[in-house]
Amino acid sequence: MTNLQEIIGVKNTAELLYSNKEVETLIQQVAEKINQTYKGLNPVVLCIMNGGVVFCGKLLPLLDFPLQFDYAHATRYNNTTDGNILEWRVVPSIDLQGRDVLIVDDIMMSVKRSLELFMPVKNKALCQ
Numbered sequence: 001m002t003n004l005q006e007i008i009g010v011k012n013t014a015e016l017l018y019s020n021k022e023v024e025t026l027i028q029q030v031a032e033k034i035n036q037t038y039k040g041l042n043p044v045v046l047c048i049m050n051g052g053v054v055f056c057g058k059l060l061p062l063l064d065f066p067l068q069f070d071y072a073h074a075t076r077y078n079n080t081t082d083g084n085i086l087e088w089r090v091v092p093s094i095d096l097q098g099r100d101v102l103i104v105d106d107i108m109m110s111v112k113r114s115l116e117l118f119m120p121v122k123n124k125a126l127c128q
Helices: 004-013 020-038 053-062 111-116
Strands: 046-051 068-075 087-090 101-104
Touching: 046 053, 053 101, 068 111
Parallel strands: 046 068, 046 101
Antiparallel strands: 068 087
16 A cells, blocks of 8 residues: 555554554464474574564564574565465575475465465475
């Protein structure tokens, strides 16, 4: 969205679903589960721009294991609220072949959908 009046209208009609405290508590719980899962590993944490940036920024300081960080920018929205054709703007720079990868985004995706999303990435593999 780029129209200021439309942005203000969305903000004014938005419904608060969770308080900031509730969100922070849930992020801490997610981090604890991720820490258990990735303990002893050195995964790539892959933030999907732009939606995942706030969540990723809050999550990273809570992770207690070695990791490499990278990002990708794939969009379907192009400043609209309806998804269209997937457009790759930035692909990950780290080779994901054979790596454990933690994808951080603002939407939930199935493993199948995640794999479909990353198949076109040049010579990169989400998992083996």
